[in-house]
Amino acid sequence: MAAKTMTMVKALNAGLRRALEADAKVVIMGEDVGKLGGVFRVTDGLQKDFGENRVLDTPLAESGIVGTAIGLAIRGYRPVCEIQFDGFVYPAYDQIVSQVAKMHYRSQGKLRLPIVIRIPFGGGIGAVEHHSESPEAYFAHTAGLKVVACADPAEAYVMVQQAIACDDPVIFFEPKRRYQEKGEVDLDASLDGARPLFASRVLRQGTDATVLAYGPMVRTALEAAAAAAEDGRSLEIIDLRTLSPLDLGPAYESVKRTGRCVVVHEAPGTIGLGAELAARITEECFYSLEAPVLRVTGYDTPYPTARVEEEFLPDLDRVLDGVDRTFGW
Amino acid sequence: MAAKTMTMVKALNAGLRRALEADAKVVIMGEDVGKLGGVFRVTDGLQKDFGENRVLDTPLAESGIVGTAIGLAIRGYRPVCEIQFDGFVYPAYDQIVSQVAKMHYRSQGKLRLPIVIRIPFGGGIGAVEHHSESPEAYFAHTAGLKVVACADPAEAYVMVQQAIACDDPVIFFEPKRRYQEKGEVDLDASLDGARPLFASRVLRQGTDATVLAYGPMVRTALEAAAAAAEDGRSLEIIDLRTLSPLDLGPAYESVKRTGRCVVVHEAPGTIGLGAELAARITEECFYSLEAPVLRVTGYDTPYPTARVEEEFLPDLDRVLDGVDRTFGW
Amino acid sequence: MAKGDRGARLRDRRTAGPPPAEPGAPLGDDLVQLLTPEGERIDRVTGPDGVEYSVDFSDSEYRGLYRDLVVVRRLDAESTALQRQGELGIWASLLGQEAAQVGSGRALRPQDMAFPTYREHGVLYCRGIDPIMPLGLFRGVDQGAWDPVEHKFNMYTIVIGAQTLHATGYAMGIAMDGKVGNSDDPADGEAVIAYFGDGATSQGDVNEAFIWSSVYHAPIVFFCQNNQYAISEPIERQTRIPLYRRAAGFGFPGVRVDGNDVLATYAVTRHALDNARHGQGPTMIEAHTYRMGAHTTTDDPTRYRGISEVEAWQAKDPIARVRAFLAKQQIADAGFFTEVDEQATAEAMSLRERVLAMPDPEPVTLFDHVFVDETPQIRQQRARFVEYQASFEGSGH
Amino acid sequence: MAKGDRGARLRDRRTAGPPPAEPGAPLGDDLVQLLTPEGERIDRVTGPDGVEYSVDFSDSEYRGLYRDLVVVRRLDAESTALQRQGELGIWASLLGQEAAQVGSGRALRPQDMAFPTYREHGVLYCRGIDPIMPLGLFRGVDQGAWDPVEHKFNMYTIVIGAQTLHATGYAMGIAMDGKVGNSDDPADGEAVIAYFGDGATSQGDVNEAFIWSSVYHAPIVFFCQNNQYAISEPIERQTRIPLYRRAAGFGFPGVRVDGNDVLATYAVTRHALDNARHGQGPTMIEAHTYRMGAHTTTDDPTRYRGISEVEAWQAKDPIARVRAFLAKQQIADAGFFTEVDEQATAEAMSLRERVLAMPDPEPVTLFDHVFVDETPQIRQQRARFVEYQASFEGSGH
Numbered sequence A, B: 001m002a003a004k005t006m007t008m009v010k011a012l013n014a015g016l017r018r019a020l021e022a023d024a025k026v027v028i029m030g031e032d033v034g035k036l037g038g039v040f041r042v043t044d045g046l047q048k049d050f051g052e053n054r055v056l057d058t059p060l061a062e063s064g065i066v067g068t069a070i071g072l073a074i075r076g077y078r079p080v081c082e083i084q085f086d087g088f089v090y091p092a093y094d095q096i097v098s099q100v101a102k103m104h105y106r107s108q109g110k111l112r113l114p115i116v117i118r119i120p121f122g123g124g125i126g127a128v129e130h131h132s133e134s135p136e137a138y139f140a141h142t143a144g145l146k147v148v149a150c151a152d153p154a155e156a157y158v159m160v161q162q163a164i165a166c167d168d169p170v171i172f173f174e175p176k177r178r179y180q181e182k183g184e185v186d187l188d189a190s191l192d193g194a195r196p197l198f199a200s201r202v203l204r205q206g207t208d209a210t211v212l213a214y215g216p217m218v219r220t221a222l223e224a225a226a227a228a229a230e231d232g233r234s235l236e237i238i239d240l241r242t243l244s245p246l247d248l249g250p251a252y253e254s255v256k257r258t259g260r261c262v263v264v265h266e267a268p269g270t271i272g273l274g275a276e277l278a279a280r281i282t283e284e285c286f287y288s289l290e291a292p293v294l295r296v297t298g299y300d301t302p303y304p305t306a307r308v309e310e311e312f313l314p315d316l317d318r319v320l321d322g323v324d325r326t327f328g329w
Numbered sequence C, D: 001m002a003k004g005d006r007g008a009r010l011r012d013r014r015t016a017g018p019p020p021a022e023p024g025a026p027l028g029d030d031l032v033q034l035l036t037p038e039g040e041r042i043d044r045v046t047g048p049d050g051v052e053y054s055v056d057f058s059d060s061e062y063r064g065l066y067r068d069l070v071v072v073r074r075l076d077a078e079s080t081a082l083q084r085q086g087e088l089g090i091w092a093s094l095l096g097q098e099a100a101q102v103g104s105g106r107a108l109r110p111q112d113m114a115f116p117t118y119r120e121h122g123v124l125y126c127r128g129i130d131p132i133m134p135l136g137l138f139r140g141v142d143q144g145a146w147d148p149v150e151h152k153f154n155m156y157t158i159v160i161g162a163q164t165l166h167a168t169g170y171a172m173g174i175a176m177d178g179k180v181g182n183s184d185d186p187a188d189g190e191a192v193i194a195y196f197g198d199g200a201t202s203q204g205d206v207n208e209a210f211i212w213s214s215v216y217h218a219p220i221v222f223f224c225q226n227n228q229y230a231i232s233e234p235i236e237r238q239t240r241i242p243l244y245r246r247a248a249g250f251g252f253p254g255v256r257v258d259g260n261d262v263l264a265t266y267a268v269t270r271h272a273l274d275n276a277r278h279g280q281g282p283t284m285i286e287a288h289t290y291r292m293g294a295h296t297t298t299d300d301p302t303r304y305r306g307i308s309e310v311e312a313w314q315a316k317d318p319i320a321r322v323r324a325f326l327a328k329q330q331i332a333d334a335g336f337f338t339e340v341d342e343q344a345t346a347e348a349m350s351l352r353e354r355v356l357a358m359p360d361p362e363p364v365t366l367f368d369h370v371f372v373d374e375t376p377q378i379r380q381q382r383a384r385f386v387e388y389q390a391s392f393e394g395s396g397h
Ligand SMILES: Cc1ncc(C[n+]2csc(CCOP(=O)(O)OP(=O)(O)O)c2C)c(N)n1
Pocket: B031, B060, B062, B084, B088, B091, C119, C158, C159, C160, C196, C197, C198, C199, C200, C201, C227, C229, C230, C231, C291, C295
């Protein structure tokens, strides 16, 4: 077994490489993904090894990237599009919500669009505007799309391969602030034995309150749990992994035990994922809840300038504050 | 007083006319809004009376419409953009969420973008695909935008003028299935005395359960209340009017009395407005709720073909079923 | 800067609106035509692209084109009638655009792939597809529901311009598959045709499709039916110069053809498609034509255009000129024309019958095919829906 | 179809990729140049648009342009240094593009409005704006925060191409205000300049801006700095032919100017702007230049381009040629050059000092200016934030 310690960027790169090897129909396309290997180097070396017909440096236009990916998919390809930063996916929004999400449905199943759209998302990297957005709710609200977010290198490695193997379109969110964090990755891991792509996972068991997170906030939630443990409070941490469809079985089970739930994400709170999670958990666990499900999220402002972003983003303290508030209800 | 019975289309037309008269900086722009008067005739006769410099038939591209509206706003104009149908707003999505929503913030208040984007929305008119969407959550989740929906002619007449007078960008949703329904409109009504744009209203008082709705579902909710009354059940109906910011004071007050709440909209349920309403009401009224806030919404499928749309859309029966379920909890 | 006619120029400038444009200029030297409105054959003509165009049809092929034209017009008229009678929710008529569609549709080779808008019923017919296929969409019983790959004809696309990028991606795939430029054999090599309207040329997507196609040298023909209107807006709202000239700025040829001339349209399209399949890259064709009817059955064109304009185009009718040509050249006789009309009527009646018989979908099918791999969420919503529906049973609801 | 060199053509076709293109072709007849890299003045030159270009500067004006060039390069270098030292989060250097920016920036008249990308520090300087203005954005203490109308210089726009539509709308507003085409007086009439890169030309928005401007005959100049790269992608990934030719397809003139020649850039831009203000509609200018440095400070250009290419462009340096010209013509002496360097250093040092002194924003300000008319929701979130922050006070947190 080839378990190696590597960054999420390297793990994604290895996952993409394996997908390119596994299926000749897989093509990677996007801005700067070829010679440069992507601005984050996720596709580093892939064009060199697989050629310009498999890894395409495209003209600079996101609607064009996704629109031509649709055509390639109709032709039988499995395009993996890279959107350079979260804030630049919007020019492709029409192609994604009106075409990618709907063509299988409109064709009554005759057309399949196995397209993956990779989006580095979230803040915390000190970037300028449009480089730290969390647009996942825009996609998870859209019927016909599947939406996932990975949280660590091992997960990234497997999930990106699963997303490419999936016959439905997948919006694949990568927590860019975690790109350089390292973890153990089993490069020989078979996809067969792996946890399904559209399943959540309990990352840490606990008894006092349940914390739901995904993407970049998973680590934050784990840190909060460690800190809480020192204070004698036991938090159960669930990594959602799949944002659409949601897989809330483990969350329901957990909240029914703990009676308290806090949901964490970077995106603004209003009509974010957290709203849906709160609504569903309340429906399912109504008689178990000791307090309403509370949300610890970004504020309802545009993403602020870098020097104050740490105040905008949920951190360990704000997660603990949220937990405290459920206890003080 | 010039109270007249008229359709919502005519009321909107009268409201736009008054806005054009009141402020020479108001310009109307969109596809077919000039000579044709819009595909729904909302702008009928306005180009004839105000000229081609005030009512612009634009090239066929929504990003262009909104993008140039931004430039006109920087120049001091107050553009009112018409998007022909809900499903065609997505090509303009980037300009709306990355530019319209953020420029005031980015400029620290130095720039104002008093832009109104009118969108006929929702289903129930037997149209082909892309003509029956309910994209309001995409906008209400976006910080920096204000979002409203009108429900009847009198409201439409006043609200469209208020939106144009508002110094912030407003996404103005018009329930197209209600366009031809008639109501009393006071054409002399002064804006000063009017209910503020960003306020909800209690449309019918009741004691057993609270129903929240907006746009096309307001009438449906009222019909449900009438039917429920026959069965001896008293529903309080609240028309949200403003989707962002939300004005939930009246809803909280109501739910604290009734203990039960049902939220109704056409858009798919997952991460729709209803999720946010459920989450907030649960937070605010936790100890008053006899049952979780329930949602009666479109399903998590693409908008279906016309011949089955009535099954997709919430109707009187489904609202009552939702109410029943809160009683059966 | 010339200082000559200053007074006149100053007057012009003061109007904020644009000075007179010429995008709709009807018959210039730049228009490829092989059959005049009067039915005169022009043997060969050199296009603005320097290519010499001609056709070499047998009599029976000429008759076949006439047959196509008449049938697609008749089927279209039937669909309009069906809409009027409430059997279709809406209909987008091709009236006036028959030659543009038949000419280009017949120019396709079997292996070619077409990406239509919502108006290409004539192209669909020429692909040998049952004309009932798209009617489910207009009736509201489905949203297309056919297999684009099987029919080599994509589903109709309503979002203006979106399909041009799909077409481009598909054409890139042809090149990636090595199915372009391998020989001069027309049976070897595939090409794509993307249909769009004059209004569509203003969409960013269409221009991005031009860029992608040019950069990747994709085997694609951009076929723009300039029917002079985007709903109510005349072509001047989209462009100041003839549309076909747009192409040169993107690095590939543009040709303007008389879109009411089925022969010229065929010649130009076939040439462009074969060029594409042989590795010469994209071409844009502007088929200069006219939407004789309303935009769709919900539209009222009297609000925005005069009868005299429509009449002027009536004189350029795409079918009358072929009929005149066939008669004058004695390629067809009265018996033939009658037979064609009868065939057209028969096809129309068959269409009508089958449309009337189209069943409404079962409501529960609205949950089908959201995904290839259905989610538990959809399964649950379907189950609840079934249960809810069942709760009304027997209640007379 | 020519059947001549079939073998060669077949070989070409088989590669799915595009055959050799010429978009980056450096010095063709179509390039307007008034000052050679060696510092030779060309008196007048006729552009591909048929216009004769020349400049008529006094010695002191020539010296002024040199001063601008040197200062903006020096300020840019200082900003790069500040980024390296951690004082800026990122920096987008204009190195190599000084002439394109100073030439066009000085061509603007006071009443004109500019819409920059994120790289137009040189234009900003020429507008008389304090160069510190955009540094808040790069430092991360604000997101622009200036008044575009007051400075006649829009905020920097990072979303590629979006600003070209804003510029077009503003230009439409000028026309609607009757501020175009009223006389030949250059002080009368306003014009807009929209900056964008070679990569940006692929965005739908930019092409829509071309369409809108053409249709509305808007007083706008599209100024494309073709610096040969969009991050790592060479110009061949965006176009097959020279970019300036894109304009003709939209119905307005396109000109390619040597963007490393401040004189030619000035002449071409001024002509286009005056044309625009006098009611002649839009022009596209392609300033042919080179990004000598990295895309931004986070980029590593050695991954995608060779040193020899960079060296070839080094020989076309925009400043060296002006200096050579000034010296040869004895318009300036050693003392002048020294003085300019000193001024540049002084301005750079002042910039540095003031950047270091830029305070971080108060966290609570993140709630400010979401709306003109603040919502109760924002007020409540701010209040809770303040309360939450206060809860840490004294806790040493
Ligand atoms: C993105 C988008 N915006 C608006 C519409 C509404 N709409 C439908 S057809 C049409 C006009 C299309 O004109 P053109 O491209 O010339 O095609 P034609 O209908 O004339 O064949 C418009 C504006 C749409 N379908 N899609």
